[in-house]
Amino acid sequence: MVTLEDVAKQAGVSLATASRVLNGSTRQVGATLRARVERAADELGYRANIAAQTLARGASNVIGIVVHDLTDPYFAALADGAMRAAATEGLLVMVGTTHRDPEQEIAYVATMNAQRVRAVLLAGSRVADPVVTGRLREELARYREGGGRAACVGQDLLGVDTVAPANRAGAAALARALAGLGHTRFAVLAGPPQLVTAADRCKGFAEALRGLGLPEPVVVHGAFDRDGGYRAATEIGDATCVFAVNDVMAVGALAACRERGIRVPEDVSVAGFDDIVTLRDHVPALTTVRLPLKDMGARALELALGGADVTAAPVVEHVAGEVVLRESVRRMA
Amino acid sequence: MVTLEDVAKQAGVSLATASRVLNGSTRQVGATLRARVERAADELGYRANIAAQTLARGASNVIGIVVHDLTDPYFAALADGAMRAAATEGLLVMVGTTHRDPEQEIAYVATMNAQRVRAVLLAGSRVADPVVTGRLREELARYREGGGRAACVGQDLLGVDTVAPANRAGAAALARALAGLGHTRFAVLAGPPQLVTAADRCKGFAEALRGLGLPEPVVVHGAFDRDGGYRAATEIGDATCVFAVNDVMAVGALAACRERGIRVPEDVSVAGFDDIVTLRDHVPALTTVRLPLKDMGARALELALGGADVTAAPVVEHVAGEVVLRESVRRMA
DNA sequence: GCAGACTTGGAAACCGCTTTCCGGGAGGTC
DNA sequence: GACCTCCCGGAAAGCGGTTTCCAAGTCTGC
Numbered sequence: 237m238v239t240l241e242d243v244a245k246q247a248g249v250s251l252a253t254a255s256r257v258l259n260g261s262t263r264q265v266g267a268t269l270r271a272r273v274e275r276a277a278d279e280l281g282y283r284a285n286i287a288a289q290t291l292a293r294g295a296s297n298v299i300g301i302v303v304h305d306l307t308d309p310y311f312a313a314l315a316d317g318a319m320r321a322a323a324t325e326g327l328l329v330m331v332g333t334t335h336r337d338p339e340q341e342i343a344y345v346a347t348m349n350a351q352r353v354r355a356v357l358l359a360g361s362r363v364a365d366p367v368v369t370g371r372l373r374e375e376l377a378r379y380r381e382g383g384g385r386a387a388c389v390g391q392d393l394l395g396v397d398t399v400a401p402a403n404r405a406g407a408a409a410l411a412r413a414l415a416g417l418g419h420t421r422f423a424v425l426a427g428p429p430q431l432v433t434a435a436d437r438c439k440g441f442a443e444a445l446r447g448l449g450l451p452e453p454v455v456v457h458g459a460f461d462r463d464g465g466y467r468a469a470t471e472i473g474d475a476t477c478v479f480a481v482n483d484v485m486a487v488g489a490l491a492a493c494r495e496r497g498i499r500v501p502e503d504v505s506v507a508g509f510d511d512i513v514t515l516r517d518h519v520p521a522l523t524t525v526r527l528p529l530k531d532m533g534a535r536a537l538e539l540a541l542g543g544a545d546v547t548a549a550p551v552v553e554h555v556a557g558e559v560v561l562r563e564s565v566r567r568m569a
Numbered sequence: 570m571v572t573l574e575d576v577a578k579q580a581g582v583s584l585a586t587a588s589r590v591l592n593g594s595t596r597q598v599g600a601t602l603r604a605r606v607e608r609a610a611d612e613l614g615y616r617a618n619i620a621a622q623t624l625a626r627g628a629s630n631v632i633g634i635v636v637h638d639l640t641d642p643y644f645a646a647l648a649d650g651a652m653r654a655a656a657t658e659g660l661l662v663m664v665g666t667t668h669r670d671p672e673q674e675i676a677y678v679a680t681m682n683a684q685r686v687r688a689v690l691l692a693g694s695r696v697a698d699p700v701v702t703g704r705l706r707e708e709l710a711r712y713r714e715g716g717g718r719a720a721c722v723g724q725d726l727l728g729v730d731t732v733a734p735a736n737r738a739g740a741a742a743l744a745r746a747l748a749g750l751g752h753t754r755f756a757v758l759a760g761p762p763q764l765v766t767a768a769d770r771c772k773g774f775a776e777a778l779r780g781l782g783l784p785e786p787v788v789v790h791g792a793f794d795r796d797g798g799y800r801a802a803t804e805i806g807d808a809t810c811v812f813a814v815n816d817v818m819a820v821g822a823l824a825a826c827r828e829r830g831i832r833v834p835e836d837v838s839v840a841g842f843d844d845i846v847t848l849r850d851h852v853p854a855l856t857t858v859r860l861p862l863k864d865m866g867a868r869a870l871e872l873a874l875g876g877a878d879v880t881a882a883p884v885v886e887h888v889a890g891e892v893v894l895r896e897s898v899r900r901m902a
Numbered sequence: 903g904c905a906g907a908c909t910t911g912g913a914a915a916c917c918g919c920t921t922t923c924c925g926g927g928a929g930g931t932c
Numbered sequence: 933g934a935c936c937t938c939c940c941g942g943a944a945a946g947c948g949g950t951t952t953c954c955a956a957g958t959c960t961g962c
Contacts, residue, residue: 237715288948290620382570517824519852583942621918
């Protein structure tokens with residue numbers, strides 16, 4: 237590989253000068269030398285060694301983002317938002333996928349720390365395990381002590397800047413909207429009990445029903461994905477309205493209904509959460525709670541990068557969800 | 570940040586020994602010292618500085634992958650496959666999204682080169698612009714001269730190892746299957762003419778029709794995304810069967826039909842390409858050509874990493890698509 | 903014409919780690 | 933016991949940049 241020294245030699249200048257010309261310095265370099273250096277670099281096809289730059293500068297130009305699964309449109313949208321924001325700052329993005337393994341998440345924080353990334357973004361639901369969470373916090377603390385910045389999309393459990401979707405409030409609003417349609421017997425496809433996002437949505441929904449004096453919903457736990465929704469949908473009892481705690485599960489539930497000859501919304505109403513863009517053309521159109529996922533991802537990155545004052549209390553931004561009623565629910569007679 | 574030197578000092582050993590203990594060396598270190606070093610590292614919370622390691626070792630443990638858009642499930646699946654493969658090799662992944670800007674793609678290759686990533690994966694369609702392609706090839710050549718490895722998912726136009734989906738053959742097979750159902754008047758929602766993937770699929774489809782002695786299809790160009798399909802769907806003339814060159818466009822077309830009261834498949838049959846997993850529950854179920862996207866991503870990474878012989882001719886692996894007939898098409902009377 | 907302020911180029915220290923090369927001690931052989 | 937290995941620890945030379953510190957001009961203003 238051609239190094240800066242090669243360029244300097246070819247241009248007949250010192251290393252220092254070559255560095256100043258090519259890799260953005262505050263120092264001025266005369267037009268003649270500047271041209272010579274640029275020409276040499278071009279001829280030689282010089283590409284700065286970023287590892288060396290990072291080492292010398294003590295700061296890298298990459299950020300890390302840790303998600304569960306890129307093929308889940310929820311995380312893809314979050315990641316996309318964050319990546320666009322990163323790109324405008326000229327930052328590169330290193331992505332880690334955990335596939336919902338909390339150990340992986342911790343490991344990634346350590347790795348990102350080793351990479352000395354400028355900031356790390358943790359996107360995705362926490363699990364309700366204080367031990368695991370504790371270890372994650374520890375690893376994060378270690379990272380931040382070294383000057384790293386961190387932010388999180390999801391529950392405010394990590395002591396870092398957080399973009400927190402209003403899962404509870406959103407689910408509650410949805411419950412009220414659904415109740416407003418005349419439904420009284422509900423089921424919740426609740427996802428795994430340890431997953432905080434899922435649990436919060438479930439809780440918010442149930443609380444709202446309680447507040448309205450309606451009966452408790454049937455709660456069916458299962459996986460947080462399409463198949464989880466599909467399976468859970470078979471156990472909804474005599475509910476007239478089922479709330480799947482995310483859109484992907486709702487789509488699974490819809491599929492299950494279809495296969496079993498249950499019409500939606502005529503026989504049962506179905507609602508989800510997130511308003512996944514890729515699913516907007518689903519038939520029947522899914523009632524859901526819209527979350528501005530891209531913005532949330534972008535905002536989280538801003539938070540991580542912003543605020544020079546590391547010692548300040550972490551800022552938590554709550555983002556509201558908007559209930560979107562579509563064809564998958566119907567008004568009861 | 571705590572450095573290796575701090576650890577060495579605390580453990581009362583030399584830098585060399587500490588390095589050997591902590592960062593995988595072939596050299597043995599005695600049990601006593603080894604324990605001392607590990608203890609010190611743990612107490613101090615040492616995290617190796619990967620930039621320094623990369624510099625010293627002359628090789629990094631990250632790979633780069635360049636895609637158009639992570640929120641497009643096609644690329645998400647490809648990326649996911651590649652990332653899983655990378656993870657099993659203990660490699661980190663740097664992701665760049667170009668949003669279909671070829672300049673961005675070239676820029677990313679340069680950047681990845683600067684990062685000295687072990688390999689870069691270019692996923693996504695080439696554009697039919699020899700100038701741009703030439704510059705990309707140049708940039709790739711530069712990278713590979715420096716020892717970088719590269720692979721590509723898509724058309725074999727870059728002179729690197731390639732996983733090439735059989736776009737033409739797949740579309741042709743689809744055309745024959747559709748013709749076998751009795752259709753004779755076709756339309757193709759063809760995407761942008763410069764996009765090679767789109768063009769190949771369109772061409773393969775038309776050729777097959779020609780081979781069957783059927784009339785030329787109506788070809789409607791447009792964007793390669795959902796909205797492109799949506800818009801193009803309004804110009805299909807009197808076709809009884811429309812082929813959207815990818816699933817996402819097909820979904821857009823389906824939406825357009827629905828809004829205009831055109832029943833699918835009763836009034837018109839619709840087919841796509843890719844068999845996007847997220848769309849499998851779409852109603853009506855989409856007829857399509859299945860591509861093993863995750864495997865393709867993984868395979869491309871293997872290709873990039875494998876084959877020690879850089880000078881060998883690039884290997885091109887063709888991967889076939891499988892026609893999957895579903896509800897969105899019907900047999901003509 | 904000259905002191906003082908500015909500008910610009912270069913030498914060299916340093917960033918944190920890997921690894922080569924050396925040397926000393928332990929263990930084996932005859 | 934002498935000689936050879938083998939094993940393991942440390943000193944130090946890089947890896948490819950950045951940046952500080954100097955020194956030598958180049959301008960100003962008087």
